Amino acid sequence: MSIQIKQISKQFGDFQALKPLDLTINEGELVGLLGPSGSGKTTLLRIIAGLETADQGQILFSGKDVTNLHVRDRKVGFVFQHYALFRHMTVAENIAFGLDVLPKKQRPTKATIKQQVAELLDKVQLSHLANRYPAQLSGGQKQRIALARALAMQPRVLLLDEPFGALDAKVRKELRRWLRNLHDELGFTSVFVTHDQEEALEVSDRVVVMSQGQIEQEATPQDLYQQPASRFVYDFLGGVNVFEGEAASLKSNRLEQGKAWVAFPDGHKAEAGQLYLRSHELSLSNQPSAIAHLPLKIKAVSLIGAEVRVELEPLGWQSQDLWDITISHSEYNLWQPQRGNTCYAHPQAGQLFASNTEHQPRPINWQQGFALIKTA
Amino acid sequence: MTPASLLPKNLTSKVLVSKSFKVTGRHVLPGFALSLGISLLFISLVLLLPLSGLLIEAAGMNWADYWAVVTDPRVMASYQVTLLMALGASLLNGVVGLLLAWILVRYTFPGKRLIDALVDLPFALPTAVAGITLATLFSAQGWYGQGLAKLGIQVAYTPLGILIAMLFTSLPFVVRNVQPVMEDLNSGDEEAALSLGAKDWTVFRRVIFPALWPALVMGVVLSFIRSLGEFGAVIFIAGNMPYLSEVTSLMIFVRLQEFDYAAASAIASVILMASLVLLFAVNIWQTRYLKRLKGSQ
Secondary structure: OOEEEEEEEEEEOOEEEEEEEEEEEOOOOEEEEEOOOOOOHHHHHHHHHOOOOOOEEEEEEOOEEOOOOOHHHHOEEEEOOOOOOOOOOOHHHHHHHHHHOOOOOOOOOHHHHHHHHHHHHHHOOOHHHOOOOHHHOOHHHHHHHHHHHHHOOOOOEEEEEOOOOOOOHHHHHHHHHHHHHHHHHHOOEEEEEEOOHHHHHHHOOEEEEEEOOEEEEEEOHHHHHHOOOEHHHHHHHOOEEEEEEEEOOOOOOEEEEOOEEEEOOOOOOOOOEEEEEEOOOEEEEOOOOOOEEOEEEEEEEEOOOOOEEEEEEEOOOOOOOOEEEEEOHHHHHHHOOOOOOEEEEEEOEEEEEEOOOOEOOEEEEHHHHOOOOOOO | OOHHHHOOHHHOHHHHOOOOOOOOOOOOOOOHHHHHHHHHHHHHHHHHHHHHHHHHHHHOOOHHHHHHHHOOHHHHHHHHHHHHHHHHHHHHHHHHHHHHHHHHHHOOOOOHHHHHHHOOHHHHOOHHHHHHHHHHHHOOOOHHHHHHHHOOOOOOOOHHHHHHHHHHHHHHHHHHHHHHHHHHOOHHHHHHHHHOOOOHHHHHHHHHHHHHHHHHHHHHHHHHHHHHHOOHHHHHHHOOOOOOOOOHHHHHHHHHHOOOHHHHHHHHHHHHHHHHHHHHHHHHHHHHHHHHHHOOO
């Protein structure tokens, strides 16, 4: 079932939770709504479910207007961050709830319900817990039961509100893979809300980034990561270093701040603004190069993980945050940078946001124009 | 590695906790022994000692005398009327109290805080004042009494009057028991039930009500126990006709007036036992029910 959102807006008192926005979610798609708290992502999800009513606009399910349809008639599955399992019912009773409350004519027989519950429990791999009460389950188990309960109604749309938000890191990872598999197997349309960019990028077919009640960008995880459309998306995805500078002279290709500078490759004119550089889009050496003079002092080196993470402080120039640069272990072993050392950063690719612009950065790539100077 | 072992050896608790503040056991604040002692002393002096006195007084009788006093036909009639009216009053309060708690928690309307405060009025008002007021209202010339008389219903000086007085004095128990539980209800549960297709009434019956049930039962039982012993509010409106509208607490008073302290204590002991047994039973039941809901911590 496809979902079409047309000019939906919502206001809570003085707070504009959603500015009029449009969004189309295709049949069978798994879409992640990503954003910080207060960005309106949960409100949007609840409006799709019918748990909240929009002030304006329309919601269509497969072309059919459901804007004024009550939540109980929309037949969507909804999964809550804090599970919302019925505490006084056993696991099996929880899963059977939706079938139990069907009008008499549509309600399956007791035996059929029992069988369906058994199948669902099997699907979520928790058959052995059928007669337990929710209080006796772990967080991950609770969320799987909540999912089984929603799936019992065979919804064509599954909506999940921060489904893994209350779980610890390991269970989160496990559950999101499991959700992805389940989605592929059953083929429903899913929308989930998260504030965790890693989760959104890993699970979704398409990510919708929201901020202040608006959609900042909608793109596949790859496109989103490679081409963030705005400063906000860049900052929110994280792991980015910012060099703010001005053009050295009118026709210069140099962006400079004090004595530090970055030279753009041929054909790129420098203009005042911020250069956004991801931590893996930079290399590090103990000498400046022809493309950049960015002296940094090493504050910390972390050898844990697949890459070496170096935390750096600008030396003789300013940056709002410390810089983070990742280098490979083999590169680290070549010259073994230590805390307190001075070194130089060299950009390989980045995006320039001209001053006072929020969107449409200019991509700049050094690897085509310059031969990169690696330090031995 | 524990965080503590990350610290240098000389920087452990010795330095972090100043010498004057000695931590006993694993509690941050000291004083368990002292506070428990004061609590036990208080409970003994104020609750247990008077109750023991009562039982000792009643124990002065032999078994046959005791039995004769507590099964005296007039006293038996008082048990009947007290129990029935207390049952009626507490059940009615269960319904009205639940409704009252519901509107106080779920809705905002002008005068909500006033109503919330008014609920405690029966606690604040001397019960005799309540009794006189009710008797005046429901007497044949009173505001309510006049209207009801036309319908052929007489409230004052009948068992119905007892019920009204008990309703009045025990209303807060249900509201104040149910209200906090209702406030803590997770709105997600209701939304989950709705999204699964449940009708409003089904959501209430199968999701909300079971969560309120323990608190509601507790409220009703407390209200029942309170009604069993109600004296001040009841005697003014009951009429106190032997075998018809005499409550048990009045029987105790009557025995006291006759200077028959032993008999008064004997009857009182019956009420005491009934209340205690009921209270403990409900407590045990409630603990079990909540254990299932909240896990066995």
